[in-house]
Amino acid sequence: MKKVLSVFIVLVSVTFANAQDQLKPPKETAIDRFLRYAKIDTQSQDDQPTTPSTRKQLNLANLLARELKRLGAENVRVSEFGIVYAMLPANIPDNSKVPVVGFLAHMDTSPAVSGANVNPIIHRNYQGGDIVLPKDPTQIISVMKNPILKDMIGDDIITADGTTLLGSDDKSGIAAIITMLDTLIQNPQIKHGTVAMAFTPDEEVGTGIDKFDIKGFGAQVAYTVDGEALGEISNETWSARTATVTFKGKSTHPGDAKGIMVNAMYALADYLSRFPHDMLPETTEGRVGFVHPYSGVADVEESTLKVLLRDFEVAGLDAKEKVLSDMVQATQAKFPDVKISIDVKEDYKNMKEVLKNYPELTENAMEAARRAGLKPTIKAVRGGTDGSNLTVRGLPTPDIFTGGQNFHGKLEFNSRRGLEKTTETLINLVRIFAEKAK
Numbered sequence: 001m002k003k004v005l006s007v008f009i010v011l012v013s014v015t016f017a018n019a020q021d022q023l024k025p026p027k028e029t030a031i032d033r034f035l036r037y038a039k040i041d042t043q044s045q046d047d048q049p050t051t052p053s054t055r056k057q058l059n060l061a062n063l064l065a066r067e068l069k070r071l072g073a074e075n076v077r078v079s080e081f082g083i084v085y086a087m088l089p090a091n092i093p094d095n096s097k098v099p100v101v102g103f104l105a106h107m108d109t110s111p112a113v114s115g116a117n118v119n120p121i122i123h124r125n126y127q128g129g130d131i132v133l134p135k136d137p138t139q140i141i142s143v144m145k146n147p148i149l150k151d152m153i154g155d156d157i158i159t160a161d162g163t164t165l166l167g168s169d170d171k172s173g174i175a176a177i178i179t180m181l182d183t184l185i186q187n188p189q190i191k192h193g194t195v196a197m198a199f200t201p202d203e204e205v206g207t208g209i210d211k212f213d214i215k216g217f218g219a220q221v222a223y224t225v226d227g228e229a230l231g232e233i234s235n236e237t238w239s240a241r242t243a244t245v246t247f248k249g250k251s252t253h254p255g256d257a258k259g260i261m262v263n264a265m266y267a268l269a270d271y272l273s274r275f276p277h278d279m280l281p282e283t284t285e286g287r288v289g290f291v292h293p294y295s296g297v298a299d300v301e302e303s304t305l306k307v308l309l310r311d312f313e314v315a316g317l318d319a320k321e322k323v324l325s326d327m328v329q330a331t332q333a334k335f336p337d338v339k340i341s342i343d344v345k346e347d348y349k350n351m352k353e354v355l356k357n358y359p360e361l362t363e364n365a366m367e368a369a370r371r372a373g374l375k376p377t378i379k380a381v382r383g384g385t386d387g388s389n390l391t392v393r394g395l396p397t398p399d400i401f402t403g404g405q406n407f408h409g410k411l412e413f414n415s416r417r418g419l420e421k422t423t424e425t426l427i428n429l430v431r432i433f434a435e436k437a438k
């Protein structure tokens, strides 16, 4: 009897706690939105003269614009570059002290793996063990390589079918932002300042954000919603450069090539063989940077090699550039007839240099995650985000998790809880900015 009574008391208190914060559900759940967006092919393409790099990204841009209008967002527009902008006005009378908070997610998916005919699969009520993707049984999301699965028992896990990527990067971010908007409109009791939203093309090829209209967006601070595991917040990214090494030889008919032909490919091969083994993406982790030869053309007349340079510190980046130049000298000495040149360009800078002056951005995001029942952590991104670019240009923009894992590959996944907790965190975040302004 006593036991029954105590259970009864617990039930009553739980019901009461929920009643205080009983939200009307959004018109569509984050997972349903995500599944719709994931099926739209938005793969971007490297080295294109236009933004967006692929016309198909506009299919999603136009669809999002229609949805935003239908939900009640204002100033919805798709720019000539395919960037979708929208805003939700503040619902508190004196919002002058609340900063306009912006949220961004990118529409494109990685050029690395096909994003055509994505067939998202929901593994309902996951009970542990490896997940074999049905259309290609060699594609296995193993517990050994993905220990996070151990924390996902009972969750509904979303994967692709083994033939494509899933596109959780970053359609999860889009689904969470739009479901936040949907929830805020359904629940005017949630007090918030002006919220700006934007969905960008060509994040994966690094070019879309250059066309971003910060002034027109209207936010004073912003977040990209483009991270990974629940709770991970990033205020630090790589500083990044790309090197192009060109090897010029001399082509001639192989029948009478003796003494004339200079085959540039051998110089390329020599150069590749000089990459220091302990300075590669496959041998480094944490805060250690790398050099990464990632694509090239092997040809008699002219061979080229593209190399990524990544480090959290500018000095580290300079040192890596020196390594690549020294390698050019060494190969040049061995192949005097091949003309070798190296050209290095700046891609983006570590956003920490600016964000250290805006500690409240990180603190508020951590508090928002905590209120969603998550354990927030700070993670330095071994990559770049559109936020690095925006931060340098004057709009401080750290990055928030999406719950997604294994970006840019066929083993990409997210889950119902991942999407829901991300959405909840964003709602908490706009609330916190309004609360703190009081």
Ligand SMILES: [Zn+2]
Pocket: 106, 169, 170, 203, 226
């Ligand atoms: Zn992304």
